[in-house]
Amino acid sequence: MSVLQPALELSGVEYSYRQNAALRGVTLQVSPGEVVAVTGASGCGKSTLLHCAAGILSPDAGTVRVAGQDLAALPEDQRARLRRTKVGIVLQFGQLVPDLPLIDNVALPLLLDGHERGEAHESALDWLKQVGVADEADAVPAELSGGQTQRAAVARALITGPSVVLADEPTGSLDSKAGQELLEVLLRASRYRGSALVMVTHDNLIAASADREIRLRDGVIQHEVAL
Numbered sequence: 001m002s003v004l005q006p007a008l009e010l011s012g013v014e015y016s017y018r019q020n021a022a023l024r025g026v027t028l029q030v031s032p033g034e035v036v037a038v039t040g041a042s043g044c045g046k047s048t049l050l051h052c053a054a055g056i057l058s059p060d061a062g063t064v065r066v067a068g069q070d071l072a073a074l075p076e077d078q079r080a081r082l083r084r085t086k087v088g089i090v091l092q093f094g095q096l097v098p099d100l101p102l103i104d105n106v107a108l109p110l111l112l113d114g115h116e117r118g119e120a121h122e123s124a125l126d127w128l129k130q131v132g133v134a135d136e137a138d139a140v141p142a143e144l145s146g147g148q149t150q151r152a153a154v155a156r157a158l159i160t161g162p163s164v165v166l167a168d169e170p171t172g173s174l175d176s177k178a179g180q181e182l183l184e185v186l187l188r189a190s191r192y193r194g195s196a197l198v199m200v201t202h203d204n205l206i207a208a209s210a211d212r213e214i215r216l217r218d219g220v221i222q223h224e225v226a227l
C-alpha cells in the first residue's frame, strides 16, 4: 500500500554552533498540506531547526529530506535547485530586495529558475492579487507598510509551488490585525496548494491555528500536540 510521502522529513538532526548544541536529535515528519507550529522558549533551537530544514544550515548529524530528496545526498547544483523550487521561506521582516519593485521581488525565484520574464511577471502579478497587494506591484519595499511587504514575501515564497513553506515568526513585525490577515493568507495558500507549512512562533493564537504544535526545549522535541 502506498502512503503519502512526507513533504518534509527530519531524522535525528543535530546542529551545534561551535560548542553550543542548538539541536540535539530532532525527528519530524510533515505531510503535504499540514500546518505545524514550532514553539518553545527563546534559544531552544526553533530558528536553527527551520534553517536546517531550509538547507541554509547543514546538520552535523541526521538527514533532511524535502519531497523525498535527501538534501545532503544531492550535488550542489541540484540541491540549490531543489531549495529554490521546493522550499519557500518567509522571515520576520520579509527580506525583500530593497531596490526592486514588488513585482520583480516576487518574480525573482522564477527568473532565477530560468523562466521567461513576461511569464514570471504574469505569475507574480497573479500572486500579488492573491495576497491582496496587486495595486502596489510597482512600489519598492520602502514605500510600503510592514504588512504589505510581508504579503509580498509570502507571494515570493509561494510562487514556485513549493512542497514546503518555512516561516520564521512571519507576523512578528506586524500589529495584531495585520498579523492575523497575513496568517490567513499563509494558511489559505498552503491549504489550497497542498504545501506543508512550518511556522516558528511565540504567539499562542498562531500556534492554535496549526494542525500540530511541536514544542522544543534545549534542542529536542519536548512534546507534540495535535490541535
Ligand SMILES: Nc1ncnc2c1ncn2[C@@H]1O[C@H](COP(=O)(O)OP(=O)(O)OP(=O)(O)O)[C@@H](O)[C@H]1O
Residues within 6 Å of the ligand: 017, 020, 021, 022, 040, 041, 042, 043, 044, 045, 046, 047, 048, 049
Ligand atoms: N549564529 C550563532 N552563533 C552562535 N550561537 C548561535 C547562533 N545562532 C543561534 N545560536 C545559539 O543556538 C541556540 C538556539 O538558537 P535559535 O536561534 O535556534 O533559538 P530560537 O528558539 O529560534 O530563539 P528565539 O526564539 O530567541 O529566536 C541558542 O543557544 C543560541 O544562542
